[in-house]
Amino acid sequence: MTGVTAVPHHLRLTQSRMPAYARDNLASLPQRSCRSQHTLGRSVACHGVGFVTGAQVELTLHPAAPGFGLAFQRLDCPGTPPVPATRDSVLPRQRRTAIGQNGVVIELVEHVLAALAGLQVDNCLVTLDAPEPPGFDGSCRPVVEAILEAGRVAQDAPRPCLIINRVLSVGLPGKQLTLRPLARPGLAISYHLDYGPHSPIRPQNRTFLADPADFATSIAGCRTFVLDSEVEALKNQGLGQGLTHQDLLVFGHDGPIDNHLLYPDECARHKILDCIGDFALLGADLWGHIDACCSGHTDNHDATAAVLQHCHLAPVVAHAA
Numbered sequence: 008m009t010g011v012t013a014v015p016h017h018l019r020l021t022q023s024r025m026p027a028y029a030r031d032n033l034a035s036l037p038q039r040s041c042r043s044q045h046t047l048g049r050s051v052a053c054h055g056v057g058f059v060t061g062a063q064v065e066l067t068l069h070p071a072a073p074g075f076g077l078a079f080q081r082l083d084c085p086g087t088p089p090v091p092a093t094r095d096s097v098l099p100r101q102r103r104t105a106i107g108q109n110g111v112v113i114e115l116v117e118h119v120l121a122a123l124a125g126l127q128v129d130n131c132l133v134t135l136d137a138p139e140p141p142g143f144d145g146s147c148r149p150v151v152e153a154i155l156e157a158g159r160v161a162q163d164a165p166r167p168c169l170i171i172n173r174v175l176s177v178g179l180p181g182k183q184l185t186l187r188p189l190a191r192p193g194l195a196i197s198y199h200l201d202y203g204p205h206s207p208i209r210p211q212n213r214t215f216l217a218d219p220a221d222f223a224t225s226i227a228g229c230r231t232f233v234l235d236s237e238v239e240a241l242k243n244q245g246l247g248q249g250l251t252h253q254d255l256l257v258f259g260h261d262g263p264i265d266n267h268l269l270y271p272d273e274c275a276r277h278k279i280l281d282c283i284g285d286f287a288l289l290g291a292d293l294w295g296h297i298d299a300c301c302s303g304h305t306d307n308h309d310a311t312a313a314v315l316q317h318c319h320l321a322p323v324v325a326h327a328a
């Protein structure tokens with residue numbers, strides 16, 4: 008199906024309130040329009056080691072019907088139903104996203120969600136035989152490759168779109184996330200990272216327009232990162248036992264230890280990957296500008312709650328694949 012969705016009358020680009028880096032990057036981005044829902048062409052599996060358990064995990068992505076959304080099912084908990092990847096399923100965690108329902112918990116879902124949402128796969132049942140997906144190298148590239156191998160199939164149903172029609176902010180000054188209207192359909196994400204002059208992670212900015220091809224090439228391979236000084240505390244939380252410096256980016260005084268950056272701003276790009284995964288919990292596309300400054304998963308979860316409370320579904324007239 009093809010068609011055009013009118014930009015609602017009340018949308019206005021709040022350029023004057025944008026930081027210069029976001030304004031400059033947005034100026035050159037192309038327009039996007041509403042689209043149909045998509046699923047996978049067939050089931051596809053990937054394997055790897057879980058960051059929390061250190062155990063081998065098999066994760067399989069299955070096609071699902073229009074309106075199903077994204078959900079995770081633990082095959083190691085026989086008889087339990089899939090847990091929908093929605094805002095209502097989010098459990099309180101530090102530095103990661105976990106979902107659960109009726110005692111069935113799946114940790115660290117954000118990178119799998121990012122791969123699905125980044126490639127605009129809207130309906131998918133994710134099965135796994137462990138409490139967490141494989142961690143891979145701290146990126147979602149293997150899941151993206153699996154999705155591309157299975158193929159993406161258009162479905163005869165429009166993808167709902169939530170419109171950011173007012174400025175919404177969460178977090179605190181210096182660590183906050185602001186959502187702003189955008190004058191055209193589409194989602195732009197800006198991430199500003201600045202951990203101060205003494206951090207081995209240099210200040211960096213990146214703006215990304217939601218687009219499957221750009222996501223696959225410029226965001227999906229960007230890896231999660233920690234400071235060497237934080238590793239002990241994370242291990243005390245049960246995270247990262249047995250991980251090496253090749254399993255994610257560990258920053259010492261002089262940069263990544265026994266590893267190298269794919270891009271000078273790989274950390275900002277990974278934060279955008281995290282945003283894409285966490286905002287997938289909306290179950291709808293988002294039209295607007297996410298402007299994030301040193302924010303994390305909790306801010307993303309608070310922002311999705313604010314969107315669901317304050318924003319409206321777009322009046323979809325027609326849709327395009």
Ligand SMILES: [Zn+2]
Pocket residue numbers: 117118231277280281
């Ligand atoms: Zn992440």
